[in-house]
Amino acid sequence: MALLEQSDGRAATSRPAAPADVIRTSGLTKRFRGGQLAVDNLDLTVPRGTVFGFLGPNGSGKTTTIRMLMGLIAPTAGLATVLGEPMPGGVSSVLPRVGALIEGPALYGFLSGRDNLARIDAADPTADPRTRSRRVDEALDRVGLTAAAGKKARAYSLGMKQRLGLASALLRPRELLVLDEPTNGLDPQGMREIRALIREVAADGTTVFLSSHLLDEIEHVCTHAAVMAKGRLLVQGTVAELAARASGRLVVRTPDVALAAKVLTGRQVADLTSEEDRVSGTPLGDLELPELCAALVEAGVRVHGFGVERGTLEDAFVALTGEGFDVAG
Incomplete structure (x- = not known):
């Protein structure tokens, strides 16, 4: 064990460093x-x-x-x-x-x-x-x-x-x-x-x-x-x-939900869910988002919002375990 010199000249035993x-x-x-x-x-x-x-x-x-x-x-x-x-x-x-x-x-x-x-x-x-x-x-x-x-x-x-x-x-x-x-x-x-x-x-x-x-x-x-x-x-x-382990969800906001879902299905977007004015799914492969947005517009989809929401800790947990989770609190 190392020794340190105190201010009064006496030797003092040093304490071991705290573990990381x-x-x-x-x-x-x-x-x-x-x-x-x-x-x-x-x-x-x-x-x-x-x-x-x-x-x-x-x-x-x-x-x-x-x-x-x-x-x-x-x-x-x-x-x-x-x-x-x-x-x-x-x-x-x-x-x-x-x-x-x-x-x-x-x-x-x-x-x-x-x-x-x-x-x-x-x-x-x-x-x-x-x-x-x-x-x-x-x-x-x-x-x-x-x-x-x-x-x-x-x-x-x-x-x-x-x-x-x-x-x-x-x-x-x-x-x-x-x-x-x-x-x-x-x-x-x-x-x-x-x-x-x-x-x-x-x-x-x-x-x-x-x-x-x-x-x-x-x-x-x-x-x-x-x-x-x-x-x-x-x-x-x-x-x-x-949280970063979870894939982000592609979100499209549009009044043309059914048409948007059809286009996304043909463009390697899986696990689609639809609401009144929103379609979301998981992009597969190396999708180019600008090209995907252009494909929606060309198909006649009125795109009011388009982007990828980052993955959350809840998404990561579900991906790891296949189970839901209690998010109350």
Whole structure:
């Protein structure tokens, strides 16, 4: 280990450089009793400083993966490192540097929201008890629960419980924040507030690992994403890269929908859909768009609008899995 010279002349041991990736897995696999394969040979990389969306339908293996990353369950095979430490072996050194909300908050119903947070903070051996009250109040304020801080947790709505769980993850600054479906139970306004909070935390330098089945959630807050389905990782990269995997849709706006569809069918445009004044489809091969527009005009189609809409994350997901997706949020 390298030594540095302090200003007073004494030698000081340097800390190892922080790993570029806060999460890395190799061949990570989890098979439960009865042979159920929940996670299958997962190779995942989460770069430091990103807001990383872990995307997939319910039952795709997201929560099982997170539980392995946090050392809550052991993998059947493969390796996982979090903040440069192997898991689950590095639990004692890793977890104090991580804030997490997994599968909803575990709360004491007979305690108030404030007392729940104080109990959680007291369980952290690195937390200074002299500043506990301030930390609890600041966390409650960040998630909008100051007014309900004295209410018993059993009287909280599902959305309020979710907010309190998020507050518990934010009691102290962390290198990594792991959130499993953080907007469950929240109304649209609550969702917007939590997303704004995630951006704020990321701007402070915390890497955020966000699991969700809501496509809209990923597109609003994430810089990077990975798509899971049936226990397997399908793709990972920046959100823009994933969206770019989907072919753009050619859109023609015209009152002559039937005629336009006929021309497009003969010009290698597939998967046509028609509405009142719009025809869209997927261009095949090397179509020259100016020539295609000219062909429509020559056929007597009154073209009021013509262009290619860029692919979206939803388009990419459907192309990868052949499934629809929950875009609510």
